[in-house]
Amino acid sequence: MSFRGVMRPGHAVIRVLEMEPAVTHYVERLGLIKTNEDAQGRVYLKAWDEHDAFSIVLREADAPGLDVMAFKVHGTAELDRLEADLRAYGVNCERVAAGELADCGHRVRFEIPTGHAIELYAEKKYVGNLVGNHNPNPWPEGLKGMQVYRFDHCLLYGPKLADNLDLFTNVLGFDLTERIVTPDGGLLATFFSCSNKAHDIAFVHHDVPDKFHHASFMLMTWEEVLRAADIMSMHDIAIDIGPTRHGITRGRTIYFFDPSGNRNEVFCGDYTWYPDREPITWEAGEIGRAIFYHDRRLNENFLGVVT
Amino acid sequence: MAFTITVADTGERFPCAEGQNVLAAMVRLGRRDIPVGCRGGGCGICRVQVLGAARYRTLKMSRAQVSAADEARGIALACKLLPEADLTVKALGLLECRLNPVAGGAPHRG
Ligand code: FES
Ligand SMILES: [Fe+2]
Numbered sequence: 001m002s003f004r005g006v007m008r009p010g011h012a013v014i015r016v017l018e019m020e021p022a023v024t025h026y027v028e029r030l031g032l033i034k035t036n037e038d039a040q041g042r043v044y045l046k047a048w049d050e051h052d053a054f055s056i057v058l059r060e061a062d063a064p065g066l067d068v069m070a071f072k073v074h075g076t077a078e079l080d081r082l083e084a085d086l087r088a089y090g091v092n093c094e095r096v097a098a099g100e101l102a103d104c105g106h107r108v109r110f111e112i113p114t115g116h117a118i119e120l121y122a123e124k125k126y127v128g129n130l131v132g133n134h135n136p137n138p139w140p141e142g143l144k145g146m147q148v149y150r151f152d153h154c155l156l157y158g159p160k161l162a163d164n165l166d167l168f169t170n171v172l173g174f175d176l177t178e179r180i181v182t183p184d185g186g187l188l189a190t191f192f193s194c195s196n197k198a199h200d201i202a203f204v205h206h207d208v209p210d211k212f213h214h215a216s217f218m219l220m221t222w223e224e225v226l227r228a229a230d231i232m233s234m235h236d237i238a239i240d241i242g243p244t245r246h247g248i249t250r251g252r253t254i255y256f257f258d259p260s261g262n263r264n265e266v267f268c269g270d271y272t273w274y275p276d277r278e279p280i281t282w283e284a285g286e287i288g289r290a291i292f293y294h295d296r297r298l299n300e301n302f303l304g305v306v307t
Numbered sequence: 308m309a310f311t312i313t314v315a316d317t318g319e320r321f322p323c324a325e326g327q328n329v330l331a332a333m334v335r336l337g338r339r340d341i342p343v344g345c346r347g348g349g350c351g352i353c354r355v356q357v358l359g360a361a362r363y364r365t366l367k368m369s370r371a372q373v374s375a376a377d378e379a380r381g382i383a384l385a386c387k388l389l390p391e392a393d394l395t396v397k398a399l400g401l402l403e404c405r406l407n408p409v410a411g412g413a414p415h416r417g
Contacts, residue, residue: 017348017367063371064349238346261349261369261386305344305352307369 003074005082005173006194009201010072010121011054011101012154012215014262015061015307019043021259022058029235030217030264031145032056035127038102046127047150047217048140053103053125055151056215064260065307066212069154069201070107070119071194079122082172083108089171098123112167114158115209146228146266148217153199155213155265157206157306161187164203168192174200177273178248178280180287188284191248198249198270204303211306214255216265222252228266229254240301245293248282262307310390314340315358315397323390328366329355330385341398346386348372353385355396362391 016022019041026032026045035054036044044054052072059067073079086093086108096107096119105123112118130140158164165187168174174192177199182188191199204213219225225243232239232254240263242254253267282290288297309322312329319340323332330353334343344352351372357363358381365378366387373382385396 017369063369064347065371240345257345257347257349259347261345261347263345300342301344301352305350307345307349307371 013067017260031147048130049149068117113160113163152218157211214263247290247293348387354399357381
């Protein structure tokens with residue numbers, strides 16, 4: 001691949017009401033692996049096919065939601081360039097020292113127009129995936145629950161999607177892959193890729209800033225998505241919708257909730273994005289099939305239930 | 308032991324077993340007297356006010372949805388509300404009045 005600059009989602013720091021049931025959910029049910037716990041009690045997790053030390057951090061707090069989503073940048077020189085570009089664009093950047101999150105290099109933290117905190121970083125301890133890089137097996141034995149492969153993307157809710165679009169495409173180097181537009185040209189939703197995926201981060205318009213809709217984890221097949229739904233019923237996990245199909249990204253999906261009410265997704269299958277493609281446009285009147293292709297209407301929770 | 312939950316808005320009643328939360332007891336019966344969202348005490352859509360002198364306890368709820376002052380006047384999230392006697396509750400809905408961008412007209416531009 002030739003993509004440089006912002007490479008991919010690196011981690012999300014998710015607030016939970018109580019740590020113990022949260023760890024049970026993310027480790028025993030989703031199948032993430034606990035790699036660390038720090039002096040503040042934050043728990044570090046990774047999926048089996050990820051190579052860096054962690055991709056999800058759980059922090060116990062009074063209110064659930066998302067503290068920050070961080071992206072890994074290809075090298076420190078690129079990180080410095082992006083920081084300079086953000087400052088030149090007028091974005092306040094804060095440097096978070098290396099080691100503030102265990103095994104992670106320094107992070108450049110800033111607020112985007114939707115009110116969310118985003119971070120960029122270039123270095124994180126490489127621990128390898130669970131099959132290694134030397135004559136590897138295709139998958140490791142002994143995985144738990146849904147056996148997710150990786151943390152894939154977040155969907156965030158907030159205002160000012162047009163300003164946000166400008167920042168993500170013109171400063172951070174993402175491509176707009178899909179959007180939902182109103183008849184007068186307003187943006188209801190925007191999907192961005194920094195890679196070959198249909199989305200690495202997405203936004204839906206919401207009047208309240210800094211809201212968290214879901215963190216998504218990748219599976220490979222529809223059968224694995226179905227099996228994930230079985231596990232949700234075995235353990236009485238609250239399912240929001242699915243298994244079903246998204247029109248946007250073509251993903252096959254289930255939305256469900258962690259024990260603190262944060263929404264999770266497991267999904268498989270989208271298309272391959274290349275930067276010479278034109279973005280896909282959905283009309284607001286088609287939002288039902290854009291989001292839930294089979295029901296062809298939003299469920300009552302899609303727009304209102306966030307943390 | 309089961310307690311009777313009365314929804315003040317509709318007058319509907321349903322049973323709730325000891326140790327069960329009010330929202331789960333309602334959902335099991337296929338009812339929608341109180342709105343259902345995350346079922347984890349996070350989203351606030353199931354906010355209720357417990358009316359009158361009542362005995363109940365709550366599990367940890369999002370402080371963004373129920374403040375300490377709210378809690379003192381009987382506001383709770385039904386998905387974290389465990390009755391210890393018969394209760395009458397009034398559904399309150401979300402804390403913030405959120406405009407629905409599809410049904411509610413144009414979203415903010417810019
Ligand atoms: S359903 Fe979300 S707080 Fe109860
Ligand atoms: Fe998603």
